[in-house]
Amino acid sequence: MTNRFLEMPDTNGYFGEYGGQIIPPELKTIMDEISAAYETVRQTETFQQELQELYADYVGRPSPIYHASRLSKKLGGAGIYLKREDLNHTGAHKINHCLGEALLAKYMGKTKVLAETGAGQHGVALATACALVGIDCEIHMGEIDIAKEHPNVTKMKILGCDLIPVTRGTRTLKDAVDSAFDEYLKDPVNFLYAIGSVVGPHPFPKMVRDFQQIVGHEAREQFLTKFGALPDVVTACVGGGSNAIGIFTAFLEDDAVELVGVEPAGKGLDTPDHAATLTLGSKGSLHGFKCYNLQDDQGEPLPVYSIASGLDYPGVGPQHCYLKDIGRVRYESINDQECLDAFMTLSRMEGIIPALESAHAVAYAMKLAPSLPKDQRILINLSGRGDKDADFVADRLNL
Numbered sequence: 487m488t489n490r491f492l493e494m495p496d497t498n499g500y501f502g503e504y505g506g507q508i509i510p511p512e513l514k515t516i517m518d519e520i521s522a523a524y525e526t527v528r529q530t531e532t533f534q535q536e537l538q539e540l541y542a543d544y545v546g547r548p549s550p551i552y553h554a555s556r557l558s559k560k561l562g563g564a565g566i567y568l569k570r571e572d573l574n575h576t577g578a579h580k581i582n583h584c585l586g587e588a589l590l591a592k593y594m595g596k597t598k599v600l601a602e603t604g605a606g607q608h609g610v611a612l613a614t615a616c617a618l619v620g621i622d623c624e625i626h627m628g629e630i631d632i633a634k635e636h637p638n639v640t641k642m643k644i645l646g647c648d649l650i651p652v653t654r655g656t657r658t659l660k661d662a663v664d665s666a667f668d669e670y671l672k673d674p675v676n677f678l679y680a681i682g683s684v685v686g687p688h689p690f691p692k693m694v695r696d697f698q699q700i701v702g703h704e705a706r707e708q709f710l711t712k713f714g715a716l717p718d719v720v721t722a723c724v725g726g727g728s729n730a731i732g733i734f735t736a737f738l739e740d741d742a743v744e745l746v747g748v749e750p751a752g753k754g755l756d757t758p759d760h761a762a763t764l765t766l767g768s769k770g771s772l773h774g775f776k777c778y779n780l781q782d783d784q785g786e787p788l789p790v791y792s793i794a795s796g797l798d799y800p801g802v803g804p805q806h807c808y809l810k811d812i813g814r815v816r817y818e819s820i821n822d823q824e825c826l827d828a829f830m831t832l833s834r835m836e837g838i839i840p841a842l843e844s845a846h847a848v849a850y851a852m853k854l855a856p857s858l859p860k861d862q863r864i865l866i867n868l869s870g871r872g873d874k875d876a877d878f879v880a881d882r883l884n885l
């Protein structure tokens with residue numbers, strides 16, 4: 487089956503009016519080279535075969551579909567099904583695109599892969615992929631985040647990556663991006679900047695989507711085999727949007743399948759403490775591409791917040807902006823309290839501790855299920871496991 491959504495973006499990297507390359511000309515040349523190399527490499531059988539083998543034997547794909555039957559029964563409506571990306575090696579969906587990026591770097595003959603990390607999830611997934619592929623990895627991380635995220639910092643060191651503490655400015659993610667980028671610009675011919683979601687200038691939103699779409703393709707096949715039917719609703723949390731686009735892509739042409747992206751409403755949409763970019767943002771540009779943004783009157787990104795650090799980004803992937811505008815995907819939001827409730831409910835009713843990011847999608851499904859008939863099915867992309875969040879939640883709830 488052809489999927490017209492996979493023909494996007496256009497050659498300039500646009501999904502409708504979103505995306506593109508809003509960057510200086512010298513950087514555009516570099517991005518165009520990456521794009522050309524990617525298009526060549528991904529069509530070679532050796533690359534595809536190596537990637538598919540790693541997905542199977544290293545990541546543990548396909549990840550199972552699990553029927554959360556106790557939870558479904560308690561809610562008394564549609565059945566709830568989980569796509570278990572939390573069972574992947576390293577515990578989340580990020581390994582799917584990090585492996586793709588690290589392999590691409592190897593095929594392009596790059597000597598070093600570079601990135602920034604906030605809470606350290608992208609850093610650990612990338613350091614893992616680089617250790618496996620055998621390529622140098624350099625991660626820039628704010629000093630404040632380094633102090634906060636001890637287990638991830640330790641893992642990155644064990645995995646052999648060069649961890650660069652960022653001491654400038656806010657000493658958090660925002661300045662880590664600038665620091666990593668400065669290093670990248672020293673030798674873009676030999677380095678590859680590995681972006682951690684479906685954001686940034688073209689070709690990254692496309693490339694990361696391509697690497698993540700395996701999630702939806704597997705799920706679609708698994709549903710047809712198991713039930714002879716597609717899910718009625720597919721839902722996923724949205725930070726930059728990679729796990730959501732990963733599961734949505736295979737279903738975009740299935741008009742009967744309702745697709746719902748879930749953003750963090752944080753402390754409430756009527757407070758400044760949220761990161762509901764598609765729900766409340768306006769059009770603008772950020773980090774080299776056009777998208778909905780949470781921005782001030784001058785177009786500067788606003789400080790954003792979520793209980794799930796992987797979701798607090800003031801922009802969002804360009805394809806999501808397009809899918810919102812054409813009405814193919816609906817975007818909803820879930821606040822911190824609803825997220826925590828879902829985190830505890832899934833843990834205690836199914837023995838599955840979800841990442842706080844993923845718990846946003848679980849919370850939305852829990853809200854929706856009672857209003858749907860029992861013979862319908864809701865599929866959640868359970869993007870990651872909650873080991874990283876366990877201490878924080880236990881503290882917060884005085885467990």
Ligand SMILES: *Cc1c(COP(=O)(O)O)cnc(C)c1O
Pocket residue numbers: 578579580607682683684723724725726727728729730796797841843844869870871
């Ligand atoms: C990073 C992360 C996210 C958010 O990123 P997306 O690009 O929006 O998918 C969601 N879930 C988990 C478990 C993560 O680690």
